[in-house]
Amino acid sequence: MTGPWPTPSSPGVLAAEVIVFGALGLAVLAYDLGVPRSWRSAAARIAARITGRSDWSWIDAPLLTAVAAAAFAAVGAVSWASGAYGCSPGGGPSDLLTLTTSGQAFLHGGDPFSITACHSGGNPVPAGLASVLLSAVGSLGGEAGVLAVWGAVSVAIVPLLWSLGGDRRAVATVFVLVSLLYLPIVAVQVDGASLALVPLTVLLVLYLSRRGWPRAAAIGGFLATGRFPAIFPVLAVTGRAGPRRFLSAGVAVAVFGLFTGLTYAAYREQFAGPVFWLQFGRSHLALTYWAILQGAGWVEPSRALTVVQALLILGAVGGTWLGGRTELGTVSIVLVVTILLAQFLSFTELVFLLPVALVGPRARTWLWGIGVVAATNYLIALRSLRDLGRPMLLSYGLDVLLSALLLGLLVDLVVRERRGPVAPESPSEGAPAA
Numbered sequence: 001m002t003g004p005w006p007t008p009s010s011p012g013v014l015a016a017e018v019i020v021f022g023a024l025g026l027a028v029l030a031y032d033l034g035v036p037r038s039w040r041s042a043a044a045r046i047a048a049r050i051t052g053r054s055d056w057s058w059i060d061a062p063l064l065t066a067v068a069a070a071a072f073a074a075v076g077a078v079s080w081a082s083g084a085y086g087c088s089p090g091g092g093p094s095d096l097l098t099l100t101t102s103g104q105a106f107l108h109g110g111d112p113f114s115i116t117a118c119h120s121g122g123n124p125v126p127a128g129l130a131s132v133l134l135s136a137v138g139s140l141g142g143e144a145g146v147l148a149v150w151g152a153v154s155v156a157i158v159p160l161l162w163s164l165g166g167d168r169r170a171v172a173t174v175f176v177l178v179s180l181l182y183l184p185i186v187a188v189q190v191d192g193a194s195l196a197l198v199p200l201t202v203l204l205v206l207y208l209s210r211r212g213w214p215r216a217a218a219i220g221g222f223l224a225t226g227r228f229p230a231i232f233p234v235l236a237v238t239g240r241a242g243p244r245r246f247l248s249a250g251v252a253v254a255v256f257g258l259f260t261g262l263t264y265a266a267y268r269e270q271f272a273g274p275v276f277w278l279q280f281g282r283s284h285l286a287l288t289y290w291a292i293l294q295g296a297g298w299v300e301p302s303r304a305l306t307v308v309q310a311l312l313i314l315g316a317v318g319g320t321w322l323g324g325r326t327e328l329g330t331v332s333i334v335l336v337v338t339i340l341l342a343q344f345l346s347f348t349e350l351v352f353l354l355p356v357a358l359v360g361p362r363a364r365t366w367l368w369g370i371g372v373v374a375a376t377n378y379l380i381a382l383r384s385l386r387d388l389g390r391p392m393l394l395s396y397g398l399d400v401l402l403s404a405l406l407l408g409l410l411v412d413l414v415v416r417e418r419r420g421p422v423a424p425e426s427p428s429e430g431a432p433a434a
Helices: 011-033 037-051 061-082 095-107 129-139 142-155 157-164 166-177 190-195 197-211 213-223 228-240 242-267 269-281 289-295 303-323 327-341 348-358 361-385 393-419
Strands: 114-117 120-124
Touching (some): 011 166, 011 361, 061 142, 061 157, 061 166, 095 114, 095 129, 095 142, 095 190, 114 269, 120 269, 129 142, 142 157, 142 190, 157 197, 157 348, 166 348, 166 361, 190 197, 190 348, 197 213, 197 228, 197 327, 213 228, 213 242, 228 242, 228 327, 242 269, 289 393, 327 393, 361 393
């Protein structure tokens, strides 16, 4: 039954998210950068009055993970009560219903990549094998089970960020937690939660590589089948595996190729179409320069365009595999290049960029700007101006600005990577160390 309140994805709620999360992210950045220093001292005094402790050691991975889980559960409960997880007003299935139906189809020997729901057939499911398996496990508990599985995927990003964050792990993890690129994407939109498999894959590979590269590469190669762009940073970072980089790269490609090939053998074009070809041909929901090129009719999806995009992304993978100096820098560069070249970039796909927050304060500053501009564009331009057919000058301006921010982040990452590893960051005054 639909409740009396607006859904978490309604324009009013989204506008509030832009304001609240934008302000929280800016506050964390101000503390992170120490500008002005009085803010850090004031924040420490306020926290001391609330907690009775004079430092920030009470902020830890379990606490932040619990906050993320609680936020996901609360938004899920409101969405469920408001009817947002049923059939859409247009008659198509919601993202949760699509994933649930896909998982159940797999368990019953049906086609999980093109499902029938809400009295309509042929609904494509752009999720590969790993994603389908996760949805299948969750579907044993119905829609609630699928929501729980993808909620666990989204929330697992938080402790992984903490584990990989070094001296600044508290600031980096809190920044992600309040970022417009995290909860407003993975908690408010189930599609965003399913896309969280990409940053989770990248972070998990970085974490597991401490215990052995070939195994980390194998797990990364398999998880990348869920959303194929994940294979690019996974493959690129194997170049940092030292003497085992050729073996690790081979393992990642072999595992990804094996399970992708087996899935294709079982489902043929029913799998390849939604998961690969349909993604290459998508031309809507763009938030970057692609919206202008395609909106003006200057560029249309084509095989030639796909080849050019693939070559550029593979060039970034090869360049970082050969010349990258740090693991975080390598995956970050490839993720940003992938985002810049994706002509179908939507707001939810910006969740791919979460690992970049670990690079440092400058990268987090770029991410804050990217989140604010993208969320504003998604709210104002896509949900209002474009839907009503009004002039899109404001939207195009935001498209250009987001493109400039992404390019600036890429240049910053490349320059930092060329300089090589730097000394670990020193904790801010009053901030917890590792």
